[in-house]
Amino acid sequence: MLSFTEENYLKALVELTVFDADSEEVGVNRLATCLDVKPATVSDMVRKLRDKSLVNYEKYGKVSLTSEGRLKGMMVIRRHRLWETFLSSKLGFSWDEVHELAEELEHIHSEKLINRLDEFLDFPEFDPHGDAIPNKKGEILLPFRKTLSEIEIGKRHRISAVRDQTEVLQYMDRIELKINQDVTIEHREAFDGLTTLTYGNRTSVVSPKLTENIFVVCSECGKAKCTCTK
Amino acid sequence: MLSFTEENYLKALVELTVFDADSEEVGVNRLATCLDVKPATVSDMVRKLRDKSLVNYEKYGKVSLTSEGRLKGMMVIRRHRLWETFLSSKLGFSWDEVHELAEELEHIHSEKLINRLDEFLDFPEFDPHGDAIPNKKGEILLPFRKTLSEIEIGKRHRISAVRDQTEVLQYMDRIELKINQDVTIEHREAFDGLTTLTYGNRTSVVSPKLTENIFVVCSECGKAKCTCTK
DNA sequence: TATAAAAGTTAGATTAATCTAACAATTTTT
DNA sequence: AAAAATTGTTAGATTAATCTAACTTTTATA
Numbered sequence: 001m002l003s004f005t006e007e008n009y010l011k012a013l014v015e016l017t018v019f020d021a022d023s024e025e026v027g028v029n030r031l032a033t034c035l036d037v038k039p040a041t042v043s044d045m046v047r048k049l050r051d052k053s054l055v056n057y058e059k060y061g062k063v064s065l066t067s068e069g070r071l072k073g074m075m076v077i078r079r080h081r082l083w084e085t086f087l088s089s090k091l092g093f094s095w096d097e098v099h100e101l102a103e104e105l106e107h108i109h110s111e112k113l114i115n116r117l118d119e120f121l122d123f124p125e126f127d128p129h130g131d132a133i134p135n136k137k138g139e140i141l142l143p144f145r146k147t148l149s150e151i152e153i154g155k156r157h158r159i160s161a162v163r164d165q166t167e168v169l170q171y172m173d174r175i176e177l178k179i180n181q182d183v184t185i186e187h188r189e190a191f192d193g194l195t196t197l198t199y200g201n202r203t204s205v206v207s208p209k210l211t212e213n214i215f216v217v218c219s220e221c222g223k224a225k226c227t228c229t230k
Numbered sequence: 231m232l233s234f235t236e237e238n239y240l241k242a243l244v245e246l247t248v249f250d251a252d253s254e255e256v257g258v259n260r261l262a263t264c265l266d267v268k269p270a271t272v273s274d275m276v277r278k279l280r281d282k283s284l285v286n287y288e289k290y291g292k293v294s295l296t297s298e299g300r301l302k303g304m305m306v307i308r309r310h311r312l313w314e315t316f317l318s319s320k321l322g323f324s325w326d327e328v329h330e331l332a333e334e335l336e337h338i339h340s341e342k343l344i345n346r347l348d349e350f351l352d353f354p355e356f357d358p359h360g361d362a363i364p365n366k367k368g369e370i371l372l373p374f375r376k377t378l379s380e381i382e383i384g385k386r387h388r389i390s391a392v393r394d395q396t397e398v399l400q401y402m403d404r405i406e407l408k409i410n411q412d413v414t415i416e417h418r419e420a421f422d423g424l425t426t427l428t429y430g431n432r433t434s435v436v437s438p439k440l441t442e443n444i445f446v447v448c449s450e451c452g453k454a455k456c457t458c459t460k
Numbered sequence: 461t462a463t464a465a466a467a468g469t470t471a472g473a474t475t476a477a478t479c480t481a482a483c484a485a486t487t488t489t490t
Numbered sequence: 491a492a493a494a495a496t497t498g499t500t501a502g503a504t505t506a507a508t509c510t511a512a513c514t515t516t517t518a519t520a
């Protein structure tokens with residue numbers, strides 16, 4: 001049975017090498033920053049995980065997940081996202097409150113519990129942040145996604161998901177921008193990417209830091225990769 | 231913030247000095263047996279808890295809870311019993327499966343979460359084992375329940391409640407045993423707990439699986455914890 | 461390519477929770 | 491009340507996860 005700590009390492013590795021996907025491997029320093037520990041600590045820990053066949057690693061080399069490690073990491077993320085969904089849809093927590101609580105709940109191991117929860121929630125596909133929930137087998141269908149920073153000016157899009165970061169969520173709350181809301185880009189400044197958006201009866205100017213973290217689909221067809229002419 | 235371990239010590243102390251209530255204090259050995267650790271470990275730990283003002287203790291003396299320690303311990307039990315209720319009534323776990331899972335869930339600290347859960351479950355008074363759930367303030371309003379499996383032979387009792395499980399109710403229907411009916415135990419087999427009861431104009435032999443799920447009060451005084459002589 | 465910077469490792473220390481083994485205090489029994 | 495039994499404590503060791511500080515390897519740059 002894995003410890004909380006080991007599970008957190010695997011989760012971070014999935015996030016860095018599967019979701020962020022610019023590389024399937026990652027350095028010790030990068031991992032240390034992510035987990036908010038010192039590189040020395042990571043050095044020790046990845047050796048331990050290697051001895052358990054959960055990561056590939058050798059001295060001075062990069063770290064990557066074995067298929068077993070990947071599965072274990074995926075299951076932590078599955079649990080996290082299912083609990084988030086529960087907290088939001090059943091207990092009425094707002095989407096910026098659920099993350100922290102799920103950080104604890106994700107370490108409750110019972111597979112039976114998590115599958116029952118999945119059923120109770122009626123097999124949700126996405127968590128309250130719009131991220132896909134891995135299935136029983138740890139598989140995740142990474143849908144093609146497009147961010148607010150990429151879309152065409154003037155074409156109406158709907159917010160489908162937000163990257164799972166508390167600051168983003170809180171900022172969106174502050175400007176009253178919500179999941180499933182329609183938005184249109186009025187203007188995008190070439191110089192610094194500053195973007196003017198309208199939604200509901202509001203207009204806001206926001207930075208790329210925000211737009212890069214918000215996923216959208218076409219309001220017409222509901223797809224990120226749409227072919228609507230308009 | 232208390233560690234899992236510290237919380238488990240407080241929980242055990244509540245069980246030994248509040249619920250079991252033959253004494254408000256307990257020895258190091260007894261506590262060690264309960265927690266399945268060595269006395270040496272308990273010795274160290276209670277000194278630590280004393281330094282945090284959670285227990286009263288001095289060298290070679292007995293251990294008892296301070297009011298702060300009692301409250302903290304009660305809250306662990308509140309969380310445990312609410313999670314048990316959730317697992318049973320929402321996720322369909324049977325009452326003998328819930329305990330182990332609740333042992334993990336009880337250590338999720340958020341007060342907001344547990345109060346929301348309480349509300350979601352519609353403020354249950356008892357967990358699936360029939361044990362009372364402490365309220366927000368750590369108080370237990372209806373502390374006492376007794377099941378048919380515990381009562382004295384020959385003394386008349388009245389059925390006050392039944393654990394919320396359809397099978398139990400269906401079985402009771404079949405043998406014509408009803409809520410508010412008077413019953414008397416004629417005989418209880420020491421070997422396997424098989425019990426002979428009389429009620430109305432019937433006599434039935436039933437197993438502990440049934441008697442453990444039926445709550446009773448004294449027919450004379452109407453209380454579970456009665457002091458009637460006969 | 462030599463050197464500086466960045467990245468990674470090792471050794472030794474710390475903290476929490478546990479153990480064993482030896483010892484000390486208290487309680488019970490004769 | 492002395493001996494025996496029980497109960498509790500202390501000292502020293504262990505394991506997991508972390509740290510700091512010193513060191514080494516790899517990578518980038520002048």
